[in-house]
Every structure is written in C-alpha cells, then in structure tokens.
Amino acid sequence: MKHPSAESTPRRTGSPLIFGLVAVWGVVLIGSLLAAFLLRYAAVDEEYLPYFTFGINGVALLGGGWISGRRAGEKGWLYGGSVGCLYALIVILIGFLAFDAAMQIHPLAFAAGAFALGALGGIFGVNTRGA
Numbered sequence: 173m174k175h176p177s178a179e180s181t182p183r184r185t186g187s188p189l190i191f192g193l194v195a196v197w198g199v200v201l202i203g204s205l206l207a208a209f210l211l212r213y214a215a216v217d218e219e220y221l222p223y224f225t226f227g228i229n230g231v232a233l234l235g236g237g238w239i240s241g242r243r244a245g246e247k248g249w250l251y252g253g254s255v256g257c258l259y260a261l262i263v264i265l266i267g268f269l270a271f272d273a274a275m276q277i278h279p280l281a282f283a284a285g286a287f288a289l290g291a292l293g294g295i296f297g298v299n300t301r302g303a
Contacts, residue, residue, distance in 0.1 A: 192240030192255035192290075196232045203228035222276070233259065233286055237293025242300060252294020256286035 207224040210216050236255045241248025260283040267273050275282060 186243070188240040188244040188251045189254055189258065191243050192236040192251065193258060195239045196236030196255060196259050199232035199235050200228060203232065229286075230289055233289035234293040234296075237290035237295075238297035238300075239293075240290075241294030241297025244294075244298070246298060248294030248296075248298030249291040250294070252297065253287040253291035255294070256288070256290025257283060259290070260286035 203224075207221070207228065210224075211218060211221070233256050236259065237248070237252025240251040240255045244251040260279075264275065264279050264282070267275060
C-alpha cells in the first residue's frame with residue numbers, strides 16, 4: 173500500500189541538475205549583460221570587474237542550487253553541490269580549452285567554493301519546498 177502523502181504529491185519530471193545548471197547559466201548571462209551595461213554606460217571603472225564576476229557567480233550558484241534542491245525535494249546539499257561542481261568544471265574547461273587562459277584563483281578552490289555555494293542554495297531550496 174502506498175503512503176497517503178505520496179499520492180497527493182505530484183511527481184516532477186526532469187533532472188534537478190539540468191534545471192539547476194540552466195538557472196546558473198541564465199543568471200550568469202543576465203548578470204554579465206548588466207555588468208557590461210554598467211561598465212559601458214555608468215561611471216564604473218574596470219577595476220571593479222572581478223567583484224562583479226565573483227558576485228554574479230555567487231548569486232548564480234546560490235540560485236541554481238536553490239532550484240535544484242527545491243526540484244529534487246530531498247538531499248538538496250548533494251544536488252546543489254553537484255550543480256556547483258558541474259558549473260565549475262564547465263567554466264574551467266571553457267577557460268582552458270577555448271581561451272587557453274589560467275584562472276586567477278586555484279581551480280580546486282573555485283570548485284570547492286562553487287560546491288559550497290551550490291550546496292547552501294540546495295539546502296535552502298529543499299527547506300522552502302513545503303512552504
């Protein structure tokens with residue numbers, strides 16, 4: 173016999189990881205466009221660009237982790253952290269293969285930070301699901 177609450181909860185289709193990664197890349201794209209407009213049309217110096225990039229990446233990872241954790245409904249830290257690790261891997265590969273550019277911070281530190289922010293977002297996402 174099925175649990176009564178399982179029948180009333182609709183089953184979501186799709187991978188929480190894919191939805192989280194799409195959200196991360198969407199926020200990064202929009203945030204990068206906003207930063208470009210600020211640099212072009214506002215009195216903002218380029219010396220603040222690293223702060224913009226770290227801020228955009230942080231917000232994107234929190235949001236992507238939140239979406240993946242909320243969509244998964246359980247183990248939000250794992251799904252959010254996985255989104256963070258996948259995002260870090262993609263960014264490192266793009267930087268290495270496409271631009272032949274070294275990162276300003278160590279790639280393992282970047283991946284650990286991405287995992288932590290994604291996991292934190294996933295924890296918040298799971299805990300806001302019932303609300």
